[in-house]
Amino acid sequence: MAKQNRTAIEPTRAQDYPEWYQQVVRAAELAENSPVRGCMVIRPWGYSLWENMQRVLDKMFRDTGHENAYFPLFIPVGYLQKEAEHVEGFAKECAVVTHSKLEMNADGKLVPAAPLEEPLIVRPTSETIIGEMYSRWVQSYRDLPVLINQWANVVRWEMRTRLFLRTAEFLWQEGHTAHATREEAEAETLKMLRVYEDFAQNWMAMPVICGRKTEGEKFPGAVDTYCIEAMMQDGKALQAGTSHFLGQNFAKASQIKYLAEDGAQKYAWTTSWGVSTRLIGGMIMTHSDDNGLVLPPRLAPLHVVILPVAHKEEDKAVVEKSCDDLKTALEERSYCGRQIAVRVDKRDLRGGEKAWSWVKKGVPLRVEIGPRDIASGTVFVSRRDTLEKMSVSRAGFIEHIAKALADIQDAMFARAKKYRDENTVYPKTKEEFYEYFSSETGGALKCGFAVADFCADAEIEDALAKDLKVTVRCVPLDGGEPRGNCIFTGKPAKCRAVFAKSY
C-alpha cells in the first residue's frame, strides 16, 4: 500500500473541491466527457450504479401502483407551447430537430436536407406529449387514476456541464399521473416525494430534507414543486429529486377531461416526479474521500473484492483456489435481497496498484489472502469507508458478511448526517446570515445550510441570489413552520426556510 500521507486523488477536497470531484469520477472509471458537447459517456462501473438505482426505484414505483411505459423522444414545437410557463422554462435550451436527412454538398460536406414542416425538439421532459396521450386514454372517471412511469433519456442544452450533476443529455425516470380530484393528486405528489426520501436515505445513505420550493424555484407549469435537498461535502445543496403537483394546468393544456360520476365533464389533476443520473453525482459528493469513491453497500456493484497475494509462483495456485472458495461461500449469502457480489481480482498487476484500483472504485470491503492467512484460517479485511484494516477469522467473516455491510451502510448515513448537522446554522439576523455566507474557510468559500424564519418575499430571494449566490432550497415539510419574524424584513414570517448555495 502507498504511504499514509499520500492520497489517491489529487487535488484533495480541501484543495480544490470541483476538481477533486472530476478526478474521483475519472479514477473510478464512472464516466467521462464525450466528443459531443455536454454529453457524457457512462462507463460500466458508473452504469451498474445506475442499474442498481433503477432496480430499487422501479420496485418502489411498482409497490406504489405504477406501471412503466414509453413515449416518443421527440416533441412537436407546438406542444411545448401549450403551457405558457412551461415553454418559457424549456424553449431556451433545447435540441431542435429541423431536417430528416443529410446530403453531400458540392464541397463533399454533409449538410442537412429535407426540412421538416414543423421542427421537433428532443424531450427536455415529457408532460406535454404524455398529456396528449392521456387525453386520448382518459374518457371517464373509471379510467382514473393513470399511474405511469417512464425510464428515458432527456436533453437540456445546458451551457455549463459537469459529469452526472449537469449534462446536456441525462438518464432519468419521469412519473406522470392523472387523478380525478385535487386531493388525490396532492397525495400522490407527496407520496412519491417520500419514496425519494426513503431511497436517498436508506439506499444511498444520503440524508435529505423534504420540502416545498418557493414560487421562484418551482418547475415551469407546476402549482407546487416539492424536492429532496442534500448537503454535499463542500456545504452546497444538491436538489436530488422533485415531485410536482401540476394542478389542472397541463390537463387544460392537453385537454385531459373525464366524465365524472355526476355526469359533468371535468379536467383531471396531474402530477409529475423525477430523479436522474444526477443522483450518482450526489452519492459521490456525499461519501467519497481523498482516496476516491466510497459506495454505500446497498447500491455497490460489488460488495467484496478479493485479492490473492502470492509473492512466490508456487503459492499462486493454492492462494487463488482459496480466494475462489471464499467467493463461492460468500455468494451463498445475501444482503438486502441481493446475492453478495464478489470478484476475485487475478489481474497481473503489482499488489499496491491493484488494491488502490479498488479503493478508488469504492468497493465496501477488500479482502487480501496470502499463504499465511490460509495457514491461520484468517482473512485480511479492509473497510473502504473508514480505511480500517484487520485480520479476522475466515469463518466469522463469511457468517457476518451481511452484518459488516449493514454496519458500513449505517455508518455512512450517520457520518453524512453528522456532517450536515455540523454545517447547518441558525442565523437570527440578516447580518449574521450575510456574514456566514461571506466567510471563507480555507481557500474556498465553504458554507452549509442556514435555517431562518422568512417572509417569503420574492425581492429578498432576488437580493440573496445577487449578493451571495444563495437561494431558498426549500421550506421543510417537517419543521417549516415559522417561529418568529422574518430575519431579513422583520415582517411576520411565513415559513422557516433552508437557504444555501447550490449545484
Added chain:
Amino acid sequence: MAKQNRTAIEPTRAQDYPEWYQQVVRAAELAENSPVRGCMVIRPWGYSLWENMQRVLDKMFRDTGHENAYFPLFIPVGYLQKEAEHVEGFAKECAVVTHSKLEMNADGKLVPAAPLEEPLIVRPTSETIIGEMYSRWVQSYRDLPVLINQWANVVRWEMRTRLFLRTAEFLWQEGHTAHATREEAEAETLKMLRVYEDFAQNWMAMPVICGRKTEGEKFPGAVDTYCIEAMMQDGKALQAGTSHFLGQNFAKASQIKYLAEDGAQKYAWTTSWGVSTRLIGGMIMTHSDDNGLVLPPRLAPLHVVILPVAHKEEDKAVVEKSCDDLKTALEERSYCGRQIAVRVDKRDLRGGEKAWSWVKKGVPLRVEIGPRDIASGTVFVSRRDTLEKMSVSRAGFIEHIAKALADIQDAMFARAKKYRDENTVYPKTKEEFYEYFSSETGGALKCGFAVADFCADAEIEDALAKDLKVTVRCVPLDGGEPRGNCIFTGKPAKCRAVFAKSY
C-alpha cells in the same frame, strides 16, 4: 363468452393480414401511434413484454462476459462520415439537430435559434461514437477484448412505419466489441448470433434460421452480417436480429489501435449486434390468432388471470376470497426462474367483456371461479393458445401450474415450427420458383420460404427483387452448402439460400 363463430379481432388474418396485425396490437393495448410522425407510444402491457425480453437477454449478455454502458444520443455529422459505406447507409434517413434553442418570432411562433456550428444527428446506431471512445480506452493488448452492450433508443427516419416492426424511433440493445484478432471477433459475432437464436426459440417460441446475409443485404460497413430470420403467419420473413463482423473497417475509421505483445501497433477487430422492439412485432405475428394476442408463457407479463364469477351479490365476498387464495397459492410457485404472475380481475364489467379483454391480451391461462367451483374444489381453466376449456381440480392446478405453462410454451414453438415447415418449398427450377412467388392464396399473395441452390450473382438478386419482391433472406449456417447447380443460371451454386418476401 361470445359465440364460437365470432372472432375478437376484425378483420381476420385471412381477410387482411396487415390490418389484422394493427388490430391485435390495438386490442391488446400494446402500443399506438403518437402524434409524432413514425414514433410509437409503448403502453404498459407492451412495455412489460419489452422489460421481460430485456431481463432475459441482459442475463444472457452478462453470462457471455458483457457489461452495460451508455453512450451519447447525438453523433457529430463528421463521425458518420468516417466510414464510407456507413454514411451511405444512414445519412438518407436521420433526424438532424441544427439548433439549440427556440425563439418567439414576430408572429408569436416558436422558431429554431442558436444554430450549431456542426449539426448533430440522433444516433441511428452507435458504431462511430462508440468507436471513438474505444480508441481512447484501448492502448495495449491488455485492454482487449472490450465487451460492452448498450440499451438505448435509436432513430431512423423511415417513410413507411408500422408499430413495432418499423418505427422512426425504436428501443434496442447494441453490443459493440473490440478484439485483438480476427478469429476472436468472428467467434464473438457467431456466439452472439447463437444467443439470439436461443432467445428467439426458447423464450419467444419463435423458430428462426441462423444465416449469413448476401453482399447486397449486409449492414453498411460490415464485412459479414449474420441474422436470425423468422416466418410470420403471412409467410413473409422477418429479420429478427443481426450480428455483424466489422473486420477492421470501423477500427480504421475510429483509429482503435493497440500495442500488441510483439511490440507492433495493430488495428483492433470489431463486432456489433442488436435486437430491438421489432422482436415484439415478430412475436405477435408468429403466435397471435383471430382472437388477438397469444403470449409465450416465458415472456408473458401475467401467467394467469383469475376471474371471480358471482352472479348474486351475496356470493361475491366468498368468491373473491377464493380467487385471492388461489392467487396466493399460485404465487408460491415459480416457472423458469420467475414467480408465477397472477392477477385477480375484480373490475365491475360484464363477464364476457372481462374474459375477452384477457383473451385479446394473450394471457396464457384464464381461470374462472364461481360458487359451484368452490363447492366442488375445482377451477374452470381456459388455455389461450388452443382455446381449450376444462374443469380441473384446484389442488392439481396449483401443483402442476409450471407444467401447464411449459406445455403451452412447447406447443407454441411446435406449432410455429410446423407452420414454417409446411410453408417452405424447394423449387428445382427458376420457373417453379417464379410460379410459387406469383401464385395467389385466397385474396392475398401468400408465400413462404423457398430454399434453393444459388450462384450468388448480384444481378439475380436484383431481378428477383424487381420481378417478385423476393430477396435472399440468408444462407443458413446449418444446411447452407449447395447440393447442385444454381436454379436460376445453371452455374455451379455457391450456396443453398433461403428466399422470401420480407418485412
